[in-house]
Amino acid sequence: MNERFDAIVVGAGPAGNAAAYTMASAGLKVLQIERGEYPGSKNVQGAILYSDALEKIIPDFRDDAPLERHIIEQRMWVLDDESFVGTHFRSDDYNKPPYNRYTIIRAQFDKWFSSKVREAGALLICETTVSELLVDGNRVVGVRCDREGGDIFADVVILADGVNSTLARKAGFHAEISPGNVALAVKEILFMPQEAIEARFNITEDEGVVIEAIGKITDGMMGTGFLYTNKDSLTIGIGCMLADFKGSPNRTSPYAVLERMKKHPAIAPMIAGGEMKEYCAHLIPEGGFYAVPRVFGDGWMIVGDSGGFVNSVHREGSNLAMTTGRLAAETAIAAKEAGKGFGAASLKAYKAALDESFVMKDLHKYRDMPDVFHRNNQFFTTYPELVNRAAKTMITVDGVDKKTKEREIFGDFRQKRSLVGLMGDAFKLWRAFR
Ligand SMILES: Cc1cc2nc3c(=O)[nH]c(=O)nc-3n(C[C@H](O)[C@H](O)[C@H](O)COP(=O)(O)OP(=O)(O)OC[C@H]3O[C@@H](n4cnc5c(N)ncnc54)[C@H](O)[C@@H]3O)c2cc1C
Numbered sequence: 001m002n003e004r005f006d007a008i009v010v011g012a013g014p015a016g017n018a019a020a021y022t023m024a025s026a027g028l029k030v031l032q033i034e035r036g037e038y039p040g041s042k043n044v045q046g047a048i049l050y051s052d053a054l055e056k057i058i059p060d061f062r063d064d065a066p067l068e069r070h071i072i073e074q075r076m077w078v079l080d081d082e083s084f085v086g087t088h089f090r091s092d093d094y095n096k097p098p099y100n101r102y103t104i105i106r107a108q109f110d111k112w113f114s115s116k117v118r119e120a121g122a123l124l125i126c127e128t129t130v131s132e133l134l135v136d137g138n139r140v141v142g143v144r145c146d147r148e149g150g151d152i153f154a155d156v157v158i159l160a161d162g163v164n165s166t167l168a169r170k171a172g173f174h175a176e177i178s179p180g181n182v183a184l185a186v187k188e189i190l191f192m193p194q195e196a197i198e199a200r201f202n203i204t205e206d207e208g209v210v211i212e213a214i215g216k217i218t219d220g221m222m223g224t225g226f227l228y229t230n231k232d233s234l235t236i237g238i239g240c241m242l243a244d245f246k247g248s249p250n251r252t253s254p255y256a257v258l259e260r261m262k263k264h265p266a267i268a269p270m271i272a273g274g275e276m277k278e279y280c281a282h283l284i285p286e287g288g289f290y291a292v293p294r295v296f297g298d299g300w301m302i303v304g305d306s307g308g309f310v311n312s313v314h315r316e317g318s319n320l321a322m323t324t325g326r327l328a329a330e331t332a333i334a335a336k337e338a339g340k341g342f343g344a345a346s347l348k349a350y351k352a353a354l355d356e357s358f359v360m361k362d363l364h365k366y367r368d369m370p371d372v373f374h375r376n377n378q379f380f381t382t383y384p385e386l387v388n389r390a391a392k393t394m395i396t397v398d399g400v401d402k403k404t405k406e407r408e409i410f411g412d413f414r415q416k417r418s419l420v421g422l423m424g425d426a427f428k429l430w431r432a433f434r
Pocket residue numbers: 010011012013014015016033034035036039040042043044045046047048049050128129130131160161162163167185186187237239281282283284303304305306315316317318319321
């Protein structure tokens with residue numbers, strides 16, 4: 001292709017679409033390249049869409065985006081083998097427009113987002129893989145595609161090619177992602193009549209529920225499970241650290257962990273009768289603050305999963321992906337307007353914007369969380385058991401007085417973790433969430 005562009009965006013996931021849309025809307029000449037047959041064909045996500053990031057890009061997205069259900073209830077469960085202890089949040093106040101989050105089906109959503117990108121004026125090429133970045137000295141000047149005559153030039157290249165970006169690795173921008181910094185997640189979509197979903201989850205049309213779960217379901221590995229209500233399907237999935245799968249003494253597979261979760265007595269009745277229509281697996285960056293690489297340089301910026309942006313507290317990757325995509329695009333727009341070129345000196349404004357945003361602030365706040373939970377599997381094994389046993393002891397009415405029950409529970413905790421262990425664990429939790 002002989003044409004030259006202001007910007008090339010590699011990838012048409014949430015990060016790439018956010019970047020391409022923002023730049024094209026501001027009048028930049030944008031080319032977006034996606035290896036999939038269509039945007040969304042290669043993408044895996046739960047999926048919860050958080051409105052805030054998209055609202056800042058397409059304020060009226062609710063008018064025509066393919067949204068499944070708005071979330072009115074969030075459940076957090078700690079599971080042992082037979083039971084769970086949980087918190088549920090549900091409020092009429094949260095159930096008012098404009099809604100804060102929705103379930104979506106990624107294939108449909110990415111297609112819709114991409115149609116907006118094209119309406120804004122960007123050119124999209126699908127079924128084309130960018131095989132490497134074109135470099136002149138230290139400066140990225142374009143991309144090479146796996147097609148004949150596939151060298152294309154631009155002032156700036158935005159890498160939105162997802163987790164474990166081969167392009168960034170080849171260019172030496174970051175090393176191969178380590179198994180200790182990435183989770184392997186599997187999920188299924190189970191079809192079920194709408195009425196069954198609404199009866200089982202106590203919701204009406206368009207309302208939805210999210211369940212996040214930790215505990216014995218991950219077989220001693222660091223990870224979480226999730227269950228989301230779509231219009232006429234449920235999404236169920238689980239993700240655990242890749243390093244833990246590799247070192248698992250039980251040689252557990254992702255498939256086996258998901259099957260175990262589906263059979264849990266608290267979960268099985270909710271998914272009973274669901275017909276499996278989709279099964280997929282994907283990596284999720286989990287390294288947190290310390291794993292974010294350099295995200296800009298002469299003629300390039302990295303956005304979304306490709307930059308390892310993740311917030312371990314919520315499964316919020318697409319929110320971060322869209323926000324980083326928008327911030328990189330705004331940096332490119334400002335650089336073009338200033339006429340000072342797209343060197344690192346101009347593009348460092350992207351890092352400054354990230355640092356000012358919730359993206360880096362939250363990553364920094366929870367900087368020790370991945371390390372704390374990865375090194376302390378008692379939070380996924382011993383404590384779920386202890387907490388569930390304590391709950392059972394307290395709610396069982398059997399003639400034993402409550403003081404004796406409290407002593408029994410405390411004794412149980414001391415026997416399993418010792419006083420020093422309990423104090424150490426409290427400190428670790430403080431470190432993770434401070
Ligand atoms: C099981 C699971 C559940 C999740 N649930 C949620 C959730 O509920 N909410 C949430 O916010 N996040 C969730 N996430 C995280 C979320 O999916 C990611 O954070 C998000 O997709 C990142 O967007 P992205 O645009 O950076 O990357 P991607 O969505 O991975 O997009 C990258 C795109 O680049 C393309 N590409 C890659 N290499 C090339 C190349 N060389 N040339 C051309 N194209 C290329 C790919 O085909 C792909 O389309 C979940 C992730 C998983 C795996």
